[in-house]
Amino acid sequence: MNKIIEIENISKTFETTKVLNDISFHIEQGSFFAIMGPSGSGKSTLLYNISGMDRPDTGRVTFNRKELTNLDDEKLSQIRLTQMGFIFQHSYLLKNLSIRDNIILPGIKSRKQSRKQVNDYADILFGKTGIKSVADHDIKEVSGGQLQRAAICRALINKPDILFGDEPTGALNSSASRDVMDIIGNVNREGTTIIIVTHDAKVAARADKVIFLIDGSIHNELTLGKYEEVMKSNREKKLLGWLEKQGF
Ligand SMILES: Nc1ncnc2c1ncn2[C@@H]1O[C@H](COP(=O)(O)OP(=O)(O)OP(=O)(O)O)[C@@H](O)[C@H]1O
Ligand SMILES: [Mg+2]
Known part of the structure; x- marks a missing residue:
């Protein structure tokens, strides 16, 4: 298996607090990591330090064989725009643009596809995420679940190799959360690597592998293997048992 991300001995201190303490691990291409x-x-x-949104004080992060920790800010932001997708707890869509324009904007900015290709691909993504009917709406006119689906479309418009999520279902009810995770699961099945931070065992149970952090160190890790709907309850049980052992 190819490593899409390799993290070697990264540490990060804010003022006097060591927030990341000599962390090393790697993420395999095409995997789903929680x-x-x-x-x-x-x-x-x-998550910010492995995705080039922030820089560790020491250690190395390699993405697609490029050492991110060596790149200047401009090169880093180009990689983030063209090869990485991001979703957060809140969608952070621009309020004065329609859903469609919010999604198209980073597509045009990256110059990876023509304007027509970006538009066509946005329509495909609207179909896949089930928001075709609201694509031309103002963002104030749609539900939280629809906003988060739009955020997924925006994250995917440049066909990234990897999708990062920081509590992507944190502000959703359980049914919207399930829908969003089904979409993210499909994105993974189509080959995109996924890394998400979550508090929710139901969400983490979708991952192939879960790591548990305590005080900036990897306390433990659990391998669940590829997600299959039929095995769902077993995975959740296994994960919940493991989380209990971590004192969660
Ligand atoms: N920019 C910053 N400046 C100073 N301290 C920070 C900064 N970012 C994070 N911290 C501190 O680092 C620690 C870890 O924060 P972080 O946001 O990574 O935690 P988290 O595990 O994501 O928590 P949560 O589950 O609440 O989101 C916290 O003590 C936080 O206060
Ligand atoms: Mg957090």
């Missing part, structure tokens, strides 16, 4: 742990354990910081 990061769990108590609040304040460093999950978001880890």
